[in-house]
Amino acid sequence: MDSIFLHSNPDPAPAGDGPLRGLKVALQPNLAAAGWPAGAGSRALAGYLAPEDATIVRRLRQAGAMLPGYTRMSEFGWGLQGSEAGRALREHAADAELVLDLAGESRVAAARAGACGFKPSYGLVSRFGLIGLMPSLEVCGVLAGTPAKIRGILQAVAGQDEHDFSMADEPVPDFAPPKTKARRPSLGIVTEALDLMSGEQAQAFRDLQGSLARSGFIVREVSCPDFPLFALVHRIIGSVEASSSTGRYDSVRYGPRAPGARNWNEMYLQSRGAAFGPLLKRLLFQGAFFQFERYEAYENACRIRARLLAAMQRLSAQADVLALPAGDGEPGGNPATPADIWAGFSPTLFANVTGQPALILPPAPDGARPAIQLAAARLQDARLLAAGEELLDAFQGDS
Amino acid sequence: MDFEAVIGLEIHVELNCPTKLFCDCPNRPGDEPNLNTCPTCLWLPGAQPRLSQAALEKAALVCLALDAELQPLSAFDQKVYYYPDLPKGYQLSQAHQPLARGGGIELTAESGSPRMLRIHHIHMEEDVARLVHEMEGRRPISLVDFNRAGAPLVEIVTEPDFRSPREAMEFVKALRTRIRYAGASDCSLETGTLRVDANISVRPRGSAEMNTKVEIKNMNSIRHVGDAIAHEIERQVAAVQTGETVVLHTRLWDPEKKATVPMRAKFAGPCVPDPSVPAIELTADWRALMRARLPEMPAARAGRLATQHGLTADESQALSADPEIAGYFEALVGGDVAPRPAMHWLLTQLLPALKERRLELGASPVxxxxxxxxxRMLARDEINANAAREVLIEMFSTGDAPEVIVAARGYQQVSDPNALEALIDQALAANPAAVADVRNGQGKAMGFLIGQVMQASGGKANPKIIRDQLNRKIDAAG
Incomplete structure (x- = not known):
């Protein structure tokens, strides 16, 4: 079996002595750590050494975290094929993992690994030094055993960054542990998300819903009839953004060059052709199609996105947190297609489209209870993590 | 059939900010190649753009100088195309929500009536890298210099209001003057801080149709702008008359051949909103602040110079065509020089002398x-005009103060009639024929006699005193 880390940090001891002292946080090679081979899972970046730390990495070091190394990831983090997200946690080589969440990868990987997976609000953590693919959809997610550990990491890394102007000038949620126990949060079950599940999965979720109600949670059903449109919007906007963001991998300044080209133009074209894997290429073809041939579809997707955002805000007003099934991600086995990814991640895509925070709690180890996904309005990250803790407490009480 | 041209301009102006548009690298494209680069302008993985406040301010001043309306909300888009001069596969530009809309410049048409040439919009964008194709022995190599990548530009897109090469040239001149006044760029077509592209189509005169246009580039002087447009109009008229179809494409002006040559199909790539650069919200307060910071514009300055210093409209406009010239003039007047000699010496002596030495006024050694x-020494008759010209030439080479040069060279003018008397008597005695001619009313002879005295004085005599004394003595003797 392969080593857990694609790149092991020879010197994982922290420089700082802070609140994360001794916590081992594994990174994906799409987060720049000075001098590390930040290949982002792509041949396009083979041999590329990050020139400086990403803001998240710098803040982790300052907070005293240990950084054991880079884990294996899918090409640019899209989908989980080729990814080993969650393995370092499972094999106790890390206490937490940072995993890019473009479609739900950090949340689904956590559920698979029996851990909690959290996608923060968009704009809450810096993108400086993140080698991204879909800049308006993706955010660095956190995998850890408990919401409390996730809270500690967010406390260390969240907030304004002078290197990232795209972060809105807005208050950062207070991630300090809640001092008093609030009343049990009300849960809004998004019914349309259940329609995406198989009968068996939907039934398991209904059972969980019942047991939560019995545990004293106020559970009500809420409705977002447009929920199936999230996949469509994600597909168009995500593929267009991916097509744009990968344009920089031209092999001129770094990355492998195709040999044998007779002039720069040939070198350029051949290198780009050789750089990307088949799954990513299919995604990029889709993006280029919408960009060059169906621009109006892209504009429509942007308009629908605004409508979906408003719809989810209305739902958030109807309950403290929203509850949805977790989904399985794309099916195992090769090769996956872009369509497999959008289908497999259909219950998690909404949070990437709206930028709201989402948390997946793992299934019961014996499989008696499915994973559950919670979501809250943007910047309600601390409240969402607190609600997650309450649910986990209730599950403990049940078993 | 009689044809008319329909011309629109796309004008790029490189802003003279200290740093690039999205990073802190020095905005000095001419430095040693790839010296002024960082992870952001090389667009290394993980880089994030940070919009320069200084560039935004200068761009806003350009908009206001051209009477365009700053938009409360503008945003950057990704203009997608793949080329090695573009390190991330797209150019950050404002395609959908530009910084400003409207505006324009009113010119005087050849008929003498005012003619408004309108601006459609003005947007900000980043410059691209410079490509150099060379031979390494027998092997062709291509080099990329990223010093210019990310340099701050504004692009001014006009309405297709222009009908003649002259209008385009006059517009570019007036635009250049205004932007120089705004202090936002030196606007040099020669060095490329001002780049003019023209979109040209032709149609039967009187028709309202818009035919397929051709873009022309690579004009690096105002005269080339006029020549290239005139040539392209001729070419298209000839093509239409022979039944050829004009296709959308880009042509380069070749100033040697005085012709445009085809370059490529005109680029029209998609533009998608960029999620990394936040939208720009300009508050009413900020816009008012920028308007207050906009320096006096050329027309206002010409009007002021005319009233304050009693100059004609032509004179004040000539002085105001360049803010450096107007500033120099005002400094002379502020130094107790009368307006007209100040203007005369600046325009007819200093500027030609600078031009001869290939110097800008801002770099004048004087x-x-x-x-x-x-x-002032000239006005006080301490030196004469000839001596003043000599002193000016010496000031250029030595950089010394005029008083120092005048003293060292003994240029002080001799105005004392007693000191000149002996020289005048000598000249009269030596040239009886000329004296006779003067008596017969021949003005030329007087000039000759003055010249004789001047020569004898070593060029220092005050010519007015010589003339007075000569007249007095000749009259007295007759």
Whole structure:
């Protein structure tokens, strides 16, 4: 079996002595750590050494975290094929993992690994030094055993960054542990998300819903009839953004060059052709199609996105947190297609489209209870993590 | 059939900000190749753009100088195309929500009536890298210099209001003057801080149709702008008359051949909103602040110079065509030089002398206070005009103060009639024929006699005193 880390940090001891002292946080090679081979899972970046730390990495070091190394990831983090997200946690080589969440990868990987997976609000953590693919959809997610550990990491890394102007000038949620126990949060079950599940999965979720109600949670059903449109919007906007963001991998300044080209133009074209894997290429073809041939579809997707955002805000007003099934991600086995990814991640895509925070709690180890996904309005990250803790407490009480 | 041209301009102006548009690298494209680069302008993985406040301010001043309306909300888009001069596969530009809309410049048409040439919009964008194709022995190599990548530009897109090469040239001149006044760019077509592209189509005169246009580039002087447009109009008219179809494409002006040559199909790539650069919200307060910071524009300055210093409209406009010239003039006048000699010496002596030495006024070795000193000596009759011209030439080479040069060279003018008497008597005695001619009313002979005295004085005599004395003595003797 392969080593857990694609790149092991020879010197994982922290420089700082802070609140994360001794916590081992594994990174994906799409987060720049000075001098590390930040290949982002792509041949396009083979041999590329990050020139400086990403803001998240710098803040982790300052907070005293240990950084054991880079884990294996899918090409640019899209989908989980080729990814080993969650393995370092499972094999106790890390206490937490940072995993890019473009479609739900950090949340689904956590559920698979029996851990909690959290996608923060968009704009809450810096993108400086993140080698991204879909800049308006993706955010660095956190995998850890408990919401409390996730809270500690967010406390260390969240907030304004002078290197990232795209972060809105807005208050950062207070991630300090809640001092008093609030009343049990009300849960809004998004019914349309259940329609995406198989009968068996939907039934398991209904059972969980019942047991939560019995545990004293106020559970009500809420409705977002447009929920199936999230996949469509994600597909168009995500593929267009991916097509744009990968344009920089031209092999001129770094990355492998195709040999044998007779002039720069040939070198350029051949290198780009050789750089990307088949799954990513299919995604990029889709993006280029919408960009060059169906621009109006892209504009429509942007308009629908605004409508979906408003719809989810209305739902958030109807309950403290929203509850949805977790989904399985794309099916195992090769090769996956872009369509497999959008289908497999259909219950998690909404949070990437709206930028709201989402948390997946793992299934019961014996499989008696499915994973559950919670979501809250943007910047309600601390409240969402607190609600997650309450649910986990209730599950403990049940078993 | 009689044809008319329909012309629109796309004008790029490189802003003279200290740093690039999205990073802190020095905005000095001419430095040693790839010296002024960082992870952001090389667009290394993980880089994030940070919009320069200084560039935004200068761009806003350009908009206001051209009477365009700053938009409360503008945003950057990704203009997608793949080329090695573009390190991330797209150019950050404002395609959908530009910084400003409207505006324009009113010119005087050849008929003498005012003619408004309108601007459609003005947007900000980043410059691209410079490509150099060379031979390494027998092997062709291509080099990329990223010093210019990310340099701050504004692009001014006009309405297709222009009908002649002259209108385009006049517009570019007026635009250049205004932007120089705004202090936002030196606007040099020669060095490429001002780049003019023209979109040209032709149609039967009187028709309202818009035919397929051709884009022309690579004009690096105002004259080339006029020549290239005139040539392209001729080419298209000839093509239409022979039944050829004009296709959308880009042509380069070749100033040697005085012809445009085809370059490529005109680029029209998609533009998608960029999620990394936040939208720009300009508050009413900020816009008012920028308007207050906009320096006096050329027309206002010409009007002021005319009233304050009693100059004609032509004179004040000539002085105001360049803010450096107007500033130099005002410095001379501020140094107690009368307006008209100040203007005369600046336009007919200093500027030609600078041009001969290929110097800009801003780099003049003769500072305004030094020239003012010289002109004050001239006004006080301490030196004569010939001596003043000699002193000016020496000021160029030595950089010395005029008083120092006048003293060292003994240029002080001799105005004392007693000191000149002996020289005058000598000239009269030596040239009886000329004296006779003067008596017979021949003006030329007087000039000759003055010249004789001047020569004898070593060029220092005051010509007015010589003339007075000569007249007095010739009259007295007759």
């Amino acid at each position: 500072a305004p206070h030094r020239l003012a000193g010289l002109l």
